[in-house]
Amino acid sequence: MSAVGTRTLRIGTRGSELATTQAGTVRDALISAGHEAELVIIKTKGDQSMESVEKIGVGVFTAELREALVDGRVDVAVHSYKDLPTARDERFTIAAIPPREDPRDALVARDGLVLGELPVGSKVGTSAPRRTSQLRALGLGLDIRPLRGNLQRRLGKVESGELDAVILARAGLARIGRLDLITESLEPVQMLPAPAQGALAVECLSGNTALVSILAELDDPNSRAAVTAERALLAELEAGCTAPVGAIAEVVESLDDDGRSFDELSVRGCAAAIDGSDVIRTGAVGSPDNAEELGRSVARELLELGARELMNVTEAGDADV
Numbered sequence: 001m002s003a004v005g006t007r008t009l010r011i012g013t014r015g016s017e018l019a020t021t022q023a024g025t026v027r028d029a030l031i032s033a034g035h036e037a038e039l040v041i042i043k044t045k046g047d048q049s050m051e052s053v054e055k056i057g058v059g060v061f062t063a064e065l066r067e068a069l070v071d072g073r074v075d076v077a078v079h080s081y082k083d084l085p086t087a088r089d090e091r092f093t094i095a096a097i098p099p100r101e102d103p104r105d106a107l108v109a110r111d112g113l114v115l116g117e118l119p120v121g122s123k124v125g126t127s128a129p130r131r132t133s134q135l136r137a138l139g140l141g142l143d144i145r146p147l148r149g150n151l152q153r154r155l156g157k158v159e160s161g162e163l164d165a166v167i168l169a170r171a172g173l174a175r176i177g178r179l180d181l182i183t184e185s186l187e188p189v190q191m192l193p194a195p196a197q198g199a200l201a202v203e204c205l206s207g208n209t210a211l212v213s214i215l216a217e218l219d220d221p222n223s224r225a226a227v228t229a230e231r232a233l234l235a236e237l238e239a240g241c242t243a244p245v246g247a248i249a250e251v252v253e254s255l256d257d258d259g260r261s262f263d264e265l266s267v268r269g270c271a272a273a274i275d276g277s278d279v280i281r282t283g284a285v286g287s288p289d290n291a292e293e294l295g296r297s298v299a300r301e302l303l304e305l306g307a308r309e310l311m312n313v314t315e316a317g318d319a320d321v
């Protein structure tokens with residue numbers, strides 16, 4: 001029996017293989033904790049339209065899931081955290097951030113090539129301004145092509161030879177069991193991932209306090225601290241998922257002068273010009289209890305270094321998809 005009654009918890013998810021797999025991990029965790037749970041597929045605008053995400057608007061992958069919570073069609077919504085708008089909506093509570101996957105971006109290239117081996121002029125697919133700008137800044141002479149659609153569709157473009165390579169979130173490939181396709185996992189010195197990449201947001205209505213506490217059992221405090229810092233950085237820059245902003249935070253173990261270990265949160269962020277002419281990077285380290293403020297302070301430093309002006313260098317772009 002479930003702690004919210006005998007009813008089965010209905011978990012709303014998008015219908016892609018990636019989405020149902022990640023929502024499935026939440027369902028399984030709830031079942032292991034003694035609850036009854038099932039998936040309910042919800043179609044979102046982002047799944048139906050192949051238009052650029054900038055055109056269809058923010059929250060294209062998450063708005064319908066939230067509507068389903070409000071309408072009572074589902075009890076829980078599982079989102080890829082990075083797809084959520086930065087603006088808070090008090091109606092909803094992110095009750096759990098489960099242990100996060102590796103947040104790095106990954107290269108899937110023909111013939112096992114790594115980034116530095118791709119010949120000048122190679123066609124590399126990605127629509128995210130964050131990826132495009134950081135790739136251009138590496139100065140490899142790559143031909144960056146727009147790319148949308150689900151993972152299979154994107155991977156298919158390398159298989160068919162239409163593209164030489166694509167850049168994707170490593171986490172997505174991990175969840176569908178295709179890490180074998182990765183030819184290089186990009187290190188943060190080359191490419192900072194999207195804030196919250198690789199993390200899930202398990203959401204329910206704020207008013208449903210019984211459910212908030214049930215879901216809280218799935219929360220991983222270190223993942224929450226990291227994601228909180230990265231998202232605060234993004235919010236302070238007043239930038240959404242379509243911005244050329246990267247961030248990575250991680251709880252790391254440090255030793256004090258007496259050799260005692262304690263946790264520290266390391267935060268790094270960047271802002272880039274879409275034309276690749278410049279990337280500003282900075283970072284800070286502090287207490288995980290101070291994640292929000294730490295993320296904001298890194299963003300303020302980026303602004304002092306000229307992030308606003310850089311991000312205003314425009315060119316048509318798309319969301320971090």
Ligand SMILES: NCc1[nH]cc(CCC(=O)O)c1CC(=O)O
Binds near residue numbers: 061197
């Ligand atoms: N809708 C885009 C999206 N949202 C979440 C992921 C990957 C998984 C994650 O970051 O949690 C992706 C695909 C990608 O960026 O390659």
